[in-house]
Amino acid sequence: MKTILIVDDEPRTREGVRKTLEAWSSGRCRITTAASGVEALQWLQEQVAHLVVTDIRMPEIGGLELIERLHELEHPPVIIVISGYSEFDYARKALQYGVVDYLLKPLDKRKLVAAVESALERGDKLERIERMEKLVDPKLLEAAQQDKGYSIQVQEALKYVDLHLQDSVSLKEVAEVLHLNSSYFSVLFKEQTGLTFSEYMTRRRVQRAKELLAGTALPVSEIAEKVGYQTSKYFVKVFRDLEEVSPSQYRQSVSDSGEEI
Numbered sequence: 001m002k003t004i005l006i007v008d009d010e011p012r013t014r015e016g017v018r019k020t021l022e023a024w025s026s027g028r029c030r031i032t033t034a035a036s037g038v039e040a041l042q043w044l045q046e047q048v049a050h051l052v053v054t055d056i057r058m059p060e061i062g063g064l065e066l067i068e069r070l071h072e073l074e075h076p077p078v079i080i081v082i083s084g085y086s087e088f089d090y091a092r093k094a095l096q097y098g099v100v101d102y103l104l105k106p107l108d109k110r111k112l113v114a115a116v117e118s119a120l121e122r123g124d125k126l127e128r129i130e131r132m133e134k135l136v137d138p139k140l141l142e143a144a145q146q147d148k149g150y151s152i153q154v155q156e157a158l159k160y161v162d163l164h165l166q167d168s169v170s171l172k173e174v175a176e177v178l179h180l181n182s183s184y185f186s187v188l189f190k191e192q193t194g195l196t197f198s199e200y201m202t203r204r205r206v207q208r209a210k211e212l213l214a215g216t217a218l219p220v221s222e223i224a225e226k227v228g229y230q231t232s233k234y235f236v237k238v239f240r241d242l243e244e245v246s247p248s249q250y251r252q253s254v255s256d257s258g259e260e261i
Contacts, residue, residue: 013107
């Protein structure tokens with residue numbers, strides 16, 4: 001269930017937007033309101049909003065300042081601004097802060113609903129992107145983008161690693177499979193991928209572990225085995241060193257993305 005926060009110091013507008021969105025959502029969304037920017041920020045200290053519909057001019061904390069503060073949140077919401085004709089310059093400036101849409105008063109109910117539907121779709125897309133960014137190791141991605149320039153030996157080495165993530169794989173073993181001197185293979189691998197063989201193995205194993213943490217309910221101990229670690233304790237240490245969170249914390253972060261608190 002998505003949460004929509006309506007922020008407006010005018011009771012009539014605030015309640016009008018709330019009633020319109022409640023009728024539209026038919027219980028699919030949680031609709032809540034705040035009578036000021038201050039009240040909205042206080043509410044957001046304990047709650048998460050997926051979409052904020054805010055007036056641009058309010059006492060104490062205006063819409064522009066509120067928008068700036070919203071971008072500082074751990075999970076910033078998508079934002080729709082509502083304003084009067086005389087506040088068009090404010091609304092135009094709000095768009096520079098990443099506001100997805102603005103609506104002029106008096107509000108047209110159909111345009112309001114259309115804007116909300118579009119904003120929520122955009123929010124879903126941003127959440128998917130955020131989740132993908134959490135899954136992908138940037139150094140592995142960079143290495144993958146260079147793979148067209150890899151020699152046959154390095155390409156075969158990468159394939160071998162992917163097929164044996166669950167096993168104890170050493171540089172010497174891969175070099176022997178490729179019929180190469182291990183010292184030569186070590187230099188060749190680092191030269192072409194930008195990573196040592198050991199670092200690549202670690203990152204590739206953690207990458208696979210992240211996929212399993214995000215996409216399955218397997219216990220951490222079983223995931224550790226599936227990515228080549230004999231003990232879950234050592235796996236947790238390696239994972240934390242690379243991702244700065246434990247496997248359980250990582251799973252929680254990707255599972256909570258987009259959910260209501």
